[in-house]
Amino acid sequence: MTAHAAANGPAPDDVVTTTALVKTYRQGADEVRALDGVSVAVRRARFTAVVGPSGSGKSTLLHCAAGLDTVTSGSVVLDGTELTGLTDRQLTRLRRRRIGFVFQSFNLLPQLTAYENVVLPVTMSGRRPDRERVDHLCEVLGIAHRLSHRPAELSGGQQQRVAVARALVARPAVVFADEPTGNLDSRAGAEVLTMLRRAVDELGQTVVTVTHDPAATRYADRVLTLADGRLAGDEHTTPDDTLGRRR
Numbered sequence: 574m575t576a577h578a579a580a581n582g583p584a585p586d587d588v589v590t591t592t593a594l595v596k597t598y599r600q601g602a603d604e605v606r607a608l609d610g611v612s613v614a615v616r617r618a619r620f621t622a623v624v625g626p627s628g629s630g631k632s633t634l635l636h637c638a639a640g641l642d643t644v645t646s647g648s649v650v651l652d653g654t655e656l657t658g659l660t661d662r663q664l665t666r667l668r669r670r671r672i673g674f675v676f677q678s679f680n681l682l683p684q685l686t687a688y689e690n691v692v693l694p695v696t697m698s699g700r701r702p703d704r705e706r707v708d709h710l711c712e713v714l715g716i717a718h719r720l721s722h723r724p725a726e727l728s729g730g731q732q733q734r735v736a737v738a739r740a741l742v743a744r745p746a747v748v749f750a751d752e753p754t755g756n757l758d759s760r761a762g763a764e765v766l767t768m769l770r771r772a773v774d775e776l777g778q779t780v781v782t783v784t785h786d787p788a789a790t791r792y793a794d795r796v797l798t799l800a801d802g803r804l805a806g807d808e809h810t811t812p813d814d815t816l817g818r819r820r
């Protein structure tokens with residue numbers, strides 16, 4: 574899919590931009606400043622890892638950027654749309670159409686087969702799955718031979734790869750992953766990270782992952798570090814070539 578990447582041009586644009594993002598929570602009489610003025614732009618077709626100590630605001634940043642949580646002040650622009658000010662209904666629609674999610678706990682529907690889980694974002698919005706796209710995705714993700722199985726019949730790593738396929742099936746503007754390797758052993762975690770990397774390199778997708786997994790940063794193009802709700806580091810990296818990267 575290098576052609577796809579080339580077609581996007583040499584200077585990819587920003588797909589998520591936060592400006593002076595502030596998020597405060599009330600905790601009893603206290604106010605917690607979970608995000609304290611975060612301004613960051615994420616480029617299309619890149620793999621960005623967000624790291625930082627527990628409580629530094631990683632999940633809050635991901636939730637605000639994905640329109641899952643409201644912001645106290647500042648702005649979030651996702652794929653050209655300003656999220657602040659959208660109604661709940663507009664946000665739901667935007668999330669369904671333009672964002673893919675991967676969660677630590679896979680969140681697959683147990684009664685559906687792997688295939689049915691993968692195509693869910695498409696069927697839920699009343700469209701027919703593009704069989705060629707689904708087949709290609711499942712080939713890339715190494716789950717083509719598991720599509721008739723239910724989640725309980727799959728390993729954790731396979732379940733997470735089904736979840737990655739589901740996140741990618743509708744060609745979202747961005748995939749947000751929240752600790753995607755948190756429930757996996759290091760080998761299965763490495764496989765999932767490789768798949769996310771391939772989604773970027775071969776499908777031109779944009780991936781932003783929050784992670785505690787030091788291995789995840791080796792797959793990323795860029796590592797953002799949060800500390801006390803602020804951006805404390807912004808490192809552009811070269812993903813380790815030994816990780817099976819194809820470019």
Ligand SMILES: Nc1ncnc2c1ncn2[C@@H]1O[C@H](COP(=O)(O)OP(=O)(O)OP(=O)(O)O)[C@@H](O)[C@H]1O
Pocket residue numbers: 598599600605606607625626627628629630631632633634
């Ligand atoms: N719903 C909430 N209500 C009150 N405080 C919250 C809420 N969500 C987060 N916080 C607080 O905001 C701060 C940032 O939390 P956040 O979950 O974003 O950190 P994190 O870096 O993702 O942490 P972890 O690595 O442990 O998941 C913390 O002090 C947390 O207690």
